Structures are given as C-alpha cells and as structure tokens.
Amino acid sequence: MSTYRELLARTKAEISEVDARRAQDLSGAAWIDIREADEWQEGHIPGAVHVPRGNLESRIEGVVADKTTPVVLYCASGNRSAFAAKTLAELGYDSPHSLVGGFTDWKRNGGEITLPRTLSPEKRTRYSRHLLIPEIGEEGQLKLLDSRVLLIGAGGLGSPASLYLAAAGVGTLGIIDADIVDETNLQRQIAHSLDTLGTPKVDSAKRAINALNPDVDVRTYRERLTSENIDRILDDGWDLIVDGADNFPTRYLVNDASVWRGIPVVHGSIYRFEGQVTVFKPHEGPCYRCLFPEPPPPELAPSCAEGGVLGVLPGIVGSLQTNEAIKLAAGIGEPLVGRLLLFDALSTEFNEVRIERRADCPVCGDHPTITEYIDYVEFCAR
Amino acid sequence: MREVDATGSTVRELLEDLVSRIPALGSRVYGEGEIQPFVNVYVDGEDVRTREGLETVVRDTSTVILLPAMAGGR
Numbered sequence: 520m521s522t523y524r525e526l527l528a529r530t531k532a533e534i535s536e537v538d539a540r541r542a543q544d545l546s547g548a549a550w551i552d553i554r555e556a557d558e559w560q561e562g563h564i565p566g567a568v569h570v571p572r573g574n575l576e577s578r579i580e581g582v583v584a585d586k587t588t589p590v591v592l593y594c595a596s597g598n599r600s601a602f603a604a605k606t607l608a609e610l611g612y613d614s615p616h617s618l619v620g621g622f623t624d625w626k627r628n629g630g631e632i633t634l635p636r637t638l639s640p641e642k643r644t645r646y647s648r649h650l651l652i653p654e655i656g657e658e659g660q661l662k663l664l665d666s667r668v669l670l671i672g673a674g675g676l677g678s679p680a681s682l683y684l685a686a687a688g689v690g691t692l693g694i695i696d697a698d699i700v701d702e703t704n705l706q707r708q709i710a711h712s713l714d715t716l717g718t719p720k721v722d723s724a725k726r727a728i729n730a731l732n733p734d735v736d737v738r739t740y741r742e743r744l745t746s747e748n749i750d751r752i753l754d755d756g757w758d759l760i761v762d763g764a765d766n767f768p769t770r771y772l773v774n775d776a777s778v779w780r781g782i783p784v785v786h787g788s789i790y791r792f793e794g795q796v797t798v799f800k801p802h803e804g805p806c807y808r809c810l811f812p813e814p815p816p817p818e819l820a821p822s823c824a825e826g827g828v829l830g831v832l833p834g835i836v837g838s839l840q841t842n843e844a845i846k847l848a849a850g851i852g853e854p855l856v857g858r859l860l861l862f863d864a865l866s867t868e869f870n871e872v873r874i875e876r877r878a879d880c881p882v883c884g885d886h887p888t889i890t891e892y893i894d895y896v897e898f899c900a901r
Numbered sequence: 902m903r904e905v906d907a908t909g910s911t912v913r914e915l916l917e918d919l920v921s922r923i924p925a926l927g928s929r930v931y932g933e934g935e936i937q938p939f940v941n942v943y944v945d946g947e948d949v950r951t952r953e954g955l956e957t958v959v960r961d962t963s964t965v966i967l968l969p970a971m972a973g974g975r
Contacts, residue, residue, distance in 0.1 A: 674975040708975075763974040770972050788971045795971060811970040815939035819929055828973065861966070866904075872943040872966060875951055 527598055534604040537591065537616040539625055545616070548589040551575075551582065553603050554622070558595060562632040564625060569656075572599050575606060581653050586612045593618035593625070636661055642734070646688055659849040660688060664734070666848040669693040669757040671744060671773055673720040675833030676763025676787045676840060678710035683841040684735075684761070685728040689848060691736045692728065693757060696720040697743040707830035744769050746892035749776050760784045761844050763837060767814035768895040774799065774807035775892060778883045783847055783854075787840040792829050792864040794836035797855050797874065798843050801883060804856035809877040809884075814895055832864050907965075912942055913955035915965060930967055941968045 521529070542548070550567040552559055559569045570578050572594070583590055590612055592600040600617040607615035618625070626632060638646065638657060642664075649655045649663075668689050670677045673696040684692055698720050700711040708720075715723035721739035728737050740752055744764070749772055762773050762784050770788075777784045777799065784799040786807065799806045839860065846852040861870040881889045905923075909915035916931040930940050934955075942949045943966040949957040959965060 672974050676974045704975075765973055765975040767970070767972045788973055790971045790973045793971070795968075810941065811939055813938055814972075815937075815970055819937075819939070826973070828975070833974070859968075861968070870946075870964075870966060872941075872946045872968070873948065875948065 527601065530605050531601045534601055534608065535616045536597070536601065536619045538619050539628065539630060542591045542616060542618055545589040545591060548591050549583045550591045553592055553600055554594050560635060560637055562634050564593065564622065565631055565633045572603055575603055576610065578653050579607065579610065589614040589616065591616050591618055594621045595623050596621040654851045655849055659851065662849050663688045663845065664690045667691040667756060667758045668844055668848065669760045670763065671695055671760060671769060672763040672765060673710060673724040674704065674763065674765060675707050675789060675828060676837040677724070678708045679834050679837035680761050680763060680841045681710055681724050681728055682731060683838060684844060685732045687845050688732065688734060691738065693738040693740065693755065694721045694724055695740040695742065695744055695752065697741060707828065707833050709834070744772055746772060746894050749892065753780060757782060759844055759847055761840055762786050770807060771814060771895060772892060775882050775889060777801060778806050785840045785843045787836045789828055789832050789836050791827055792832065794832055794862040795859060796836055796839045797859045798847070800854070800856045805874045805876040806880060806883045808882045809880045810859065810874050812881055817896060829864055835862060835864070910959060911955065912944065912949050912957045912959060915959055929969070939970045943968065
C-alpha cells in the first residue's frame with residue numbers, strides 16, 4: 520500500500536518529464552491535453568488535442584496511431600499527466616513525456632494559448648452524437664457549422680443530401696433548382712411532401728430543412744444553372760458543391776467553374792438501379808472532364824422513355840455524397856478523390872475504379888483548351 | 902450494371918465479341934474500331950486508356966467494366 524504522494528513520486532521517477540523548452544524541441548510531437556472539458560474550455564496550448572484523462576486509454580490510439588510518435592501530455596500542474604505518461608508507456612508508446620508544471624506554468628511563463636470557441640448548451644445537445652466521436656468532436660462540429668455547401672438540384676440526390684447536411688449542422692446551404700414539386704417526385708424526393716405539391720422545390724426543401732434544424736441558413740436559387748448565372752451564384756462563396764444535377768450541360772458547367780475557382784465537387788449520378796459517386800478536388804485529383812472529356816451526343820444519351828429510377832437509389836447515392844461532403848467540411852477521413860464508386864442496387868454490389876488526372880484534360884490539364892463556359896445543347900438524360 | 906460473358910484475350914477482342922452479339926453496343930460503346938469517348942473501359946479497376954488501350958490484356962479472372970457517362974440526379 521502506498522499513499523498518493525508516494526505513488527506520484529514513484530511514477531514521476533519512472534517516466535520522462537520535460538519542461539516547455541524541451542517539449543517544443545521534440546519534432547513531430549503530438550500534444551495531448553488530458554484535463555477535464557471545463558478546464559480545456561478556459562484555454563489550451565495551440566495545436567493540442569483534448570483527450571480527457573478518463574478516456575485516455577480508449578481514445579489515444581485513435582488520435583496518435585503511430586506509437587513511435589513522441590507525445591507531450593499536459594494537465595494543470597504536471598501530476599495527472601505523469602500518470603498519463605506511464606499509461607502510454609504501458610500501451611507501448613515509445614516516447615511519452617509529461618509537461619512539468621502543466622498548463623499553469625505554461626501560461627505563467629507567457630506561453631501562447633488558444634481560447635476555444637464553444638457550442639451553446641442547445642447545440643451541444645443537438646450535436647451530442649457528433650461530439651462523442653473523437654474525429655469530429657467540438658472542433659469538427661464548429662467546422663461544420665461554419666461551412667457553406669451549395670447543392671445543385673433539390674430532387675432525388677438533393678433531397679437526402681439537403682436533409683442530412685442540415686441535420687449534421689452545415690451552417691449555410693445553398694440550393695439551386697428551377698422545378699416545381701409534382702406527384703411523380705414523391706416516390707423518392709423525400710424533402711418534398713403532399714403539403715408542398717405545386718410549390719417550387721427550393722422553397723419546399725427550405726421548409727423541410729427549417730423544420731429539421733433552424734440553425735441552418737438556407738439560400739435558395741429558383742433558377743436553372745446556366746453560363747449566365749453561374750458566376751453570380753458562385754460569387755456568394757461556397758466551400759463545397761454537392762452535384763445532384765439531372766443533365767449533362769449542368770454537370771459540365773459545374774465542373775468547369777469548380778476547377779477555375781478551386782471548389783471541390785461531390786459528384787453523384789443515378790440511372791435505374793445504378794449509381795456513381797466520386798469527389799472532384801481541383802488540382803489534387805481528376806475533374807469530371809478527366810473522367811469524361813465531353814458529353815455523349817444527344818442521340819446516344821438515354822431517352823426519357825428509357826429512364827426511370829428505383830426510389831431508394833437516390834437515397835443511397837445522395838447519402839454517400841453527403842458522407843463525402845461532411846468529411847471534406849470537417850477535414851477528416853479519406854475522401855473519394857481519384858476513385859469512382861459504382862453501386863448496383865440489383866445485385867447489391869459496390870465496385871471502385873481509379874480515375875487519374877489527365878495531363879491532356881481540356882480544363883484541368885497542363886494546356887487547357889476550354890477556358891470559358893460552354894452551354895451544351897439540352898437533352899433528356901433522366 | 903448488367904453482367905455479360907464475353908471472350909477474348911485483349912479488350913479489343915472482348916469488345917468485338919460483344920458487338921457481334923449485341924450490335925447496339927457498336928454506336929454506344931465501341932464503333933469504328935475505337936472506344937467511344939463518352940465511355941470508359943476498366944480492366945480490374947484501371948482505365949484502359951491509362952494502360953495499353955484496346956490492346957490491354959484481359960485474363961480469365963479479370964473484371965471488365967464498361968462505364969457510360971450518366972447524368973441523372975432526379
């Protein structure tokens with residue numbers, strides 16, 4: 520049996536304690552703040568990740584996967600962090616260190632601190648299931664709340680995307696669609712309802728979003744995207760585009776504009792039982808024209824009579840798009856850049872093919888040949 | 902994604918076999934000895950245009966995907 524003092528002294532003798540200067544010399548070190556949430560709220564060391572002591576064992580491998588990474592642990596005074604350093608050594612970390620004097624000395628010695636922005640109690644409750652995920656947490660949720668996502672289309676793909684983006688707390692959602700809600704939409708376009716039949720889809724979607732999450736600022740554009748209005752709409756400032764258009768001319772307009780402006784596009788398309796999803800991240804991965812340089816001639820695009828779509832398919836594909844959009848907005852995970860995901864609802868199979876950036880791409884290639892918008896002739900591709 | 906069987910040891914042989922049995926694929930996928938520009942052909946997940954094109958070798962176990970451009974979102 521030993522007293523707390525004895526245990527602390529023995530633990531400190533076993534672990535590495537470093538002062539602020541030595542800690543800052545540890546190159547590539549991960550800084551972990553193990554204090555309680557209320558202590559973190561009052562300020563922390565810039566760049567530190569908050570992993571409360573009580574969750575340290577369960578969460579640390581999610582935060583610092585490589586156990587050879589040096590880890591600097593700190594608490595208020597350097598005692599809790601000493602025990603934490605011992606725990607990390609037991610978990611197999613090569614180089615855990617406890618910051619002597621903790622945050623109190625850091626601050627007293629004039630160390631830089633960050634005062635975190637925080638969520639209101641209402642938002643903390645609404646987004647609690649996000650906050651519980653270490654990869655998102657409060658920081659990720661704040662990024663979502665700050666993000667601005669533009670949806671092309673409030674139809675099959677736009678319906679689930681708008682609802683899930685709104686539910687996730689994406690702060691500003693723009694929606695472009697010129698259409699009116701009709702009965703044939705209700706088989707799959709779940710943002711609309713009997714109550715909004717005959718009203719513009721953008722208004723109907725806005726109503727559904729507001730009913731779900733009034734935090735979201737919805738900007739509606741009841742118009743068809745063309746070379747005439749695209750710059751005006753994009754000038755409103757968007758971090759990300761979710762493309763759920765229903766025709767080739769719009770797809771190519773969105774692509775060309777997004778490459779020129781450097782806006783990532785989460786692409787989704789559907790036909791009958793099949794869906795395609797990918798992320799076009801300008802200059803980091805391929806663009807739509809790297810995949811398909813030109814639209815097919817109108818006579819070869821599927822005709823309206825041949826069209827049709829399984830109602831749940833846009834739900835699946837639009838949700839996959841939303842997953843990519845949330846990851847991009849929160850800055851987590853591996854987005855579908857350079858990978859085209861193919862889904863077949865009939866066989867319930869996913870396939871993935873690689874898409875490479877083409878040096879001869881007419882828009883994002885080394886010597887672009889397309890430098891202004893092209894209005895392709897409209898043809899039916901539903 | 903409908904699955905069909907086709908024979909051939911290269912993409913060209915495979916497409917010619919397919920078109921001989923399903924002539925409508927000629928204009929939509931493979932016409933006049935070329936893969937249509939609005940269609941991509943993948944062998945085991947790789948675009949054949951980034952490999953040996955129509956001469957890309959297809960093994961017995963290969964999966965070949967013919968992917969048309971698709972714009973629907975409604």
